[in-house]
Amino acid sequence: MMLEIDNLNVYYNAIHALKGISFHLEKGEIVALIGANGAGKSTTLNTISGILRPRIGSVLFEGEDLTKIPPQDIVRKGIIQVPEGRKIFSKMTVAENLDIGAYASNDRARIKSNMDMMFQRFPRLSERRNQLGGTLSGGEQQMLAIARALMAEPRLLLMDEPSMGLAPILVEQIFDIIRDINEQGTSILLVEQNAQMALSISDRGYVMETGKIVLEGPSNELLVNPVVIDAYLGGGHD
Amino acid sequence: MTRNISNALHSAIIFIVVTIFLFLIGFTTTGSELIIKALSPSIAKTSEGLEIGFTIFISLIGFIIGLVASKREEPDTLGRNLVAGTIAGLISGVVIGLFGFLMGTLIENGIDLRGYLQSVSPDSMRKIVFDQPPNIGALRLGGIILLSSIFGSFINSTVIRAEWRKSLSTSVSESSTADSVRKTASKLGANQGFRMAMMAVLAAILIILPQQWGSYWNFVMGTVGIYILLGIGVNLIIGLAGQLILGYVAFFAIGAYTFALLTAPAPHNLQWNFWIAVGLAMISATIGSLFIGLPILNLRGDYLAIVTLGFGEIIRILVKSDLLTKFTGGPRGVRDIPGPTIFGQSFSSDVDYMYLIIAAVVVTAFVANRLQNSATGRAWVAIREDETVSKTTGVNSFAYKLLAFALSAAIAGLAGALFASRNQFTGPDDHVLMVSINVLCLLIVGGMGSLPGILLGAFTLKGLPELLRELENYRLLIFGALLVVMMLIRPEGLWPATRPKLEEKGKSIEAQKGEPT
Known part of the structure; x- marks a missing residue:
């Protein structure tokens, strides 16, 4: 098992944000974490990344507990987050953003070849490589955020709402990219409000509600689950 | 039209406050001294010199009032600009003139304001009204501001905004002088030999x-x-x-x-x-x-x-x-x-x-x-x-x-x-x-x-x-x-x-x- 979350309890001061969630992710999987605003999806990702610390519970990555390891060392273990709202460095050029993505590595030649690979994969970024990140469009910024994460050669990619604020056609593109990344061997933990899209590309899914996991199962089963359809797939209204 | 008047009023009020503040902290005297020293050191210490310096100082303020008041006037015609400059100059001229009149009268009646405001010496306040009776001096003060403000709006319309209009009508891609200087500089900067020479x-x-x-x-x-x-x-x-x-x-x-x-x-x-x-x-x-x-x-x-x-x-x-x-x-x-x-x-x-x-x-x-x-x-x-x-x-x-x-x-x-x-x-x-x-x-x-x-x-x-x-x-x-x-x-x-x-x-x-x- 690649990632195993056990009884995770996270607080924002007095607010109990994660109330003992447990789930796991196998190597090579795409696992979707779906749920409404405030369900605790981003909190879960930030806890795995080491930015937040749990009060109770463990995050095991290949058998090693991450909850005591500082964020920059978690990055070096191959867990990279694509943060919500993209959060690219807007005052840095596209190329510099990618360079910062590979910060954990010292192998200049490898960084260079990775960067060339990113520019091949995202031709739009190549055209704009000397442009400041803040001047890119929303879709381009999301691509840059993904490319920046890929620069670190992740083994597990944590993606926080990659579809947020993007036009439907761009959402399709981004999800194609996600599937593509997964097919090349990177495991992905995908947090999404767009449950339809997330479940359609993932192997398994968990449904979160106010800090708890209320449903889990293979994605194709969740897609036809009446509770999920009713709450997250707009069922009953169309 | 109302928008124009409010624009002019706006800049007038700001400059009235700033000018009165400068009066009260005694900066006007220092500023006048500096101006006359720069222009003609020989008469700097005389009272005529100071008076000339002060006149220039006040005219400068009026000029800026006119400039700023007419800056955003739309449509951009000479008449509009002048109206804005006149309104702003009139308002600030009257208020600052009144201030001068008030100060002059107080000083004339032998009231020393230094107890309240350290820099307000009788001497410097008499300078504001040009060492003349308060009513005449105040008129002169307000008049200078009004005239220089109208002049400021005139200059703004005929010189500054004319330049701007010209630059708008010429091709946008054509770079300005500043840009081309910068480009030349960066081109030279990239040249190794030139850099060594500069070093x-x-x-x-x-x-x-x-x-x-x-x-x-x-x-x-x-x-x-x-x-x-x-x-x-x-x-x-x-x-x-x-x-x-x-x-x-x-x-x-x-x-x-x-x-x-x-x-x-x-x-x-x-x-x-x-x-x-x-x-x-x-x-x-x-x-x-x-x-x-x-x-x-x-x-x-x-x-x-x-x-x-x-x-x-x-x-x-x-x-x-x-x-x-x-x-x-x-x-x-x-x-x-x-x-x-x-x-x-x-x-x-x-x-x-x-x-x-x-x-x-x-x-x-x-x-x-x-x-x-x-x-x-x-x-x-x-x-x-x-x-x-x-x-x-x-x-x-x-x-x-x-x-x-x-x-x-x-x-x-x-x-x-x-x-x-x-x-x-x-x-x-x-x-x-x-x-x-x-x-x-x-x-x-x-x-x-x-x-x-x-x-x-x-x-x-x-x-x-x-x-x-x-x-x-x-x-x-x-x-x-x-x-x-x-x-x-x-x-x-x-x-x-x-x-x-x-x-x-x-x-x-x-x-x-x-x-x-």
């Missing part, structure tokens, strides 16, 4: 000037140099790593005192070697920064600013305190600090100090520049942009913040040691909060993160006030006004930083900025 010329100037321009200039420029050092240091932590440190003077003080106590005959009579003492000053400032940085660098934004602000004051009060008087010399400071020696030769004339400071600036600037363009520099910028995200890309943000903090403290320690050594004295009053604020100001005025900006800022904020001694009392006022103006018209600073390019040196970032995305 040689600069070096020659820096070697020859200190010997030529006398001890006064060496003193002024030495101070500027010290502030450039401080600016470079503070730029590392504030400009690059984005951590708002306000008590920067603490490290300046630690450096100065370490150096002073190690070399001075009293209170400890250690009399160590100059160079060792400078090194130790830098080290102790660094240790001080680690001591305060380790517990607090996790704080963000305003909290960090407040804590460091407090630290700066604590250090100053500590060295001043009775408790430590035996150790630090207390309020009287440390005196008779000896100068440096090289190979047994004394090296402490004003020229030598200038060289020393120049050398320190060059070395520090070189190191800072290399750091800025390295992977370390990029990590700092990433932390400034978004600390959380920088962590998720693998940057150990705490370690890098601490590194920036320690380096900037070391530079401040060096500056403090040089400052103490040159002045042959250091005391608590050398290390007041104002030093931190000055350094921050010079960074803002010059341009965050840019080395030429720091040089320019240091000259503007430390060099000019030294040279314009008459304005000494108004230094803070001018600083404040300068900061406000800078924020409004050029928030990126006089000489903003350009981002170093990682790849494809030929392509300019600037050229792509305008591209739609």
Whole structure:
């Protein structure tokens, strides 16, 4: 098992944000974490990344507990987050953003070849490589955020709402990219409000509600689950 | 039409407040003196001279009122502009005239306002109404403002906005003179041979000037140099790593005192070697920064600013305190600090100090520049942009913040040691909060993160006030006004930083900025 979350309890001061969630992710999987605003999806990702610390519970990555390891060392273990709202460095050029993505590595030649690979994969970024990140469009910024994460050669990619604020056609593109990344061997933990899209590309899914996991199962089963359809797939209204 | 009147009214009110304020603090007298001194030194001291100076001063204010009032007039016709200038001039002329009348009457009735407002001497108030009866003088005052305001709006319409219209009608792609100058400069800058030649010329100037321009200039420029050092240091932590440190003077003080106590005959009579003492000053400032940085660098934004602000004051009060008087010399400071020696030769004339400071600036600037363009520099910028995200890309943000903090403290320690050594004295009053604020100001005025900006800022904020001694009392006022103006018209600073390019040196970032995305 690649990632195993056990009884995770996270607080924002007095607010109990994660109330003992447990789930796991196998190597090579795409696992979707779906749920409404405030369900605790981003909190879960930030806890795995080491930015937040749990009060109770463990995050095991290949058998090693991450909850005591500082964020920059978690990055070096191959867990990279694509943060919500993209959060690219807007005052840095596209190329510099990618360079910062590979910060954990010292192998200049490898960084260079990775960067060339990113520019091949995202031709739009190549055209704009000397442009400041803040001047890119929303879709381009999301691509840059993904490319920046890929620069670190992740083994597990944590993606926080990659579809947020993007036009439907761009959402399709981004999800194609996600599937593509997964097919090349990177495991992905995908947090999404767009449950339809997330479940359609993932192997398994968990449904979160106010800090708890209320449903889990293979994605194709969740897609036809009446509770999920009713709450997250707009069922009953169309 | 109502919008136009309200526009004119708006600028009139602002300038009325500013002008009356300038009257009340006595700046009008100083300003008039300066103007007439610049125009014709021979009549500067006479009362006619002062009157001419004051007339020019008031006309300038009126001119600016007219200029500003008509600036946004739409549609842009001469008539419209003139109407706006007239309205604004009339309103401010009447109000300021009334103010003059009021003051003149009060003075005539023998009421001395100095009890309430220190700078309002009867003499200066009589000057406002041109030494004439209040009613005539006030009319003259208001009339000058009205006329010069109309003139200002006329100039705005016929010269300034005409230029602007012309530049609009010519092709947009055609670059302005400023742009082309900049492009030529950057093209020349890329040329290796030209750069070497420029460096040689600069070096020659820096070697020859200190010997030529006398001890006064060496003193002024030495101070500027010290502030450039401080600016470079503070730029590392504030400009690059984005951590708002306000008590920067603490490290300046630690450096100065370490150096002073190690070399001075009293209170400890250690009399160590100059160079060792400078090194130790830098080290102790660094240790001080680690001591305060380790517990607090996790704080963000305003909290960090407040804590460091407090630290700066604590250090100053500590060295001043009775408790430590035996150790630090207390309020009287440390005196008779000896100068440096090289190979047994004394090296402490004003020229030598200038060289020393120049050398320190060059070395520090070189190191800072290399750091800025390295992977370390990029990590700092990433932390400034978004600390959380920088962590998720693998940057150990705490370690890098601490590194920036320690380096900037070391530079401040060096500056403090040089400052103490040159002045042959250091005391608590050398290390007041104002030093931190000055350094921050010079960074803002010059341009965050840019080395030429720091040089320019240091000259503007430390060099000019030294040279314009008459304005000494108004230094803070001018600083404040300068900061406000800078924020409004050029928030990126006089000489903003350009981002170093990682790849494809030929392509300019600037050229792509305008591209739609």
